[in-house]
Amino acid sequence: MTLLGIAQIAIFFVLVVAITKPAGVFMYRVFEGERTFLHPVFRPLERLIYWLGGVREEEEQSWVRYSASMISLSIFSFIFVYLLQRLQGHLPLNPMHFSTPQAPSNATAMTPDLAFNTAVSFTTNTNWQSYSPDTTMSYLTQMAALAVQNFVSAAVGIAVAVALIRGFARHTAKTIGNFWVDVTRCTLYVLLPICILATLFFVAQGSIQNFKGPATVTTLEGASQVIEQGPLASQLAIKMLGTNGGGYFNANSAHPYENPTPLANLLQMLLIFVLGAGLTYMFGKMVRDTRQGWAIFAAMSLMFLAGAFICYWAEQRGNPMLTNMGLEHVYTAGQPGGNMEGKEVRFGNPMTALFATVTTDASCGAVIGMHDSFTPIGGLVPLFNIQTDEVIFGGVGAGLYSMLIYAVVAVFIGGLMVGRTPEYVGKKIEQKEVKMAIIAILATSVVILGFTAISSVAPFAKGGYWNSPGPAAANTNNGAAHGFSEMLYAYSSGAGNNGSAFAGINANTPWYNLTIGLDMLVGRFLFIIPALAIAGSLASKKLVPVTSGTLPTNGSLFVVLLIGTVIIVGALTYFPALSLGPIVEHFQMLNGKLF
Secondary structure (H helix, E strand, O other), rough: OOHHHHHHHHHHHHHHHHHHHHHHHHHHHHHHHOOOHHHHHHHHHHHHHHHHOOOOOOOOOOOHHHHHHHHHHHHHHHHHHHHHHOOOOOOOOOOOOOOOOOOOOOOOOOOOOHHHHHHHHHHHHOOOOOOOHHHOOOOOHHHHHHHHHHHHHHHHHHHHHHHHHHHOOOOOOOOOOHHHHHHHHHHHHHHHHHHHHHHHHHHHOOOOOOOOOEEEEEEEEEOOOEEEEHHHHOOOOOOOOOOOOOOOOOOOOHOOOOOOOOOHHHHHHHHHHHHHHHHHHHHHHHOHHHHHHHHHHHHHHHHHHHHHHHHHHOOOOHHHHHHHHOOOOOOOOOOOOOOOOOOOOOOOOHHHHHHHHHHHOOOOOOOOOOOOHHHHHHHHHHHHHHHOOOOOOOOOOHHHHHHHHHHHOOOOOOOOHHHOEEEOEEEEOOOOHHHHHHHHHHHHHHHHHHHHHHHHOOOOOOOOOOOOOOOOHHHOOOOHHHHHHHHHHHHHHOOOOOOOOOOOOOOHHHHHHHHHHHHHHHHHHHHHHHHHHHHHHHHOOOOOOOOOOOOOOOOOOHHHHHHHHHHHHHHHHHHHHHHHHHHHHHHHHHHOOOO
């Protein structure tokens, strides 16, 4: 590692710390219904939305009604996105004629299984893409289906986190808020204003925002090149802020249009973390003890920094097999050193490792380097980040409610270890809360390991239905340990609602489209519904006074306990699978027998 690389990571973390409290205070005021500086602009629109939707702003919901509202919106979103994809060939704003007989030869067909996978992906805030967006989706689909769902799915995640916070903050209550009000306020006051400013910034930096068709230009070498156009910047802003991550181009944020400058790259990483970090302070403020929020922030930060520096170390160290061949691998003024395969040369190893860590700490999935080309340990970091249910800041809302579920498990374990009553922020943690927490944690691991196991042994016939049609169907991913890692990463990314990939795998097959789609549904809803059940249970309880038997949850001891719970649960669950993938691949690399 270099001092410059370490300094870049440190500067980014300092900026995250600086924006955490202001973001948390603002979101607290929005979701508590207090007036903000944006109310003169958006309050009339908010009231109009309630009137059109028949929403009673003052009427709150039980956790069951809150869950039903969330599920009904998600079902509508899925159907809308699916139909828009299937019908895009008959709709306007499709200058490339995708899904029509006049489609370019390199266009990807929008098959029913691919449309299903994509509709599930954007509804669940995953944005897994088994296709190249710029050769598959019309401008209308990109904006009305994908970009809109980036807002909606992000607002749903934040609403669930807010509802769970209310469960901890309230006592002897039967309700946890109004889902429709929470989603509306999140969209109007939080997501939309930030995205408008970010879009203008990205356009100023060099991102495109237009409705033109592809431009054909002549390069300096005299060759002809097609440069895609479209409404990119607006989707870029929400894909980062909403931790969606689905790229407008196949190269994602490594594409110069999506990431034109180092300053744009820094803002993208900050957008990924800003709401997840701010929610931790909001949690502390709502439970009337900001130290509780900072304790969660500290646990997230320590795991983030550990992952970022391990990944950076592995990538800067490079591949010893290449070193043994006499290739230069040390950082110098003339070359970056380390493992530069699959890296965006403008950002190098430190920023690529940091971006990979940030995007998998949050359920974002945007990339500026190909994770499939990372060293085994470098690739292990983003993979394990996802497998810990992305509790490290996490997606918008998802990181906090995931971490709070682990906090429930941690105080329960801590109570058993020291003989103290399991309590957290004044609420007794009893049988129901622990059961719901375990269901949420187990649900994701079951589909990740189950689908990976089946995919690694199932014999797919060459050219058969479950593979892509054509002669390339026989091999959908690499072989040996790395091929296993690609499958494990794909299902981890789906269940973790992340969306990034070890891109050596060809996931646009009926098998992967359908199973990863189911994977994403389980990872989203079998985590959210138990979280809302916990919220409802806790909200109905009385506050328990602090006694000598209460385990403090706002200090360093609890931070260590919480980190230990996350890592131990993740290690016990996934270590055997990781041993078959990146861990054994690391030792093969050291022994010079990677292939």
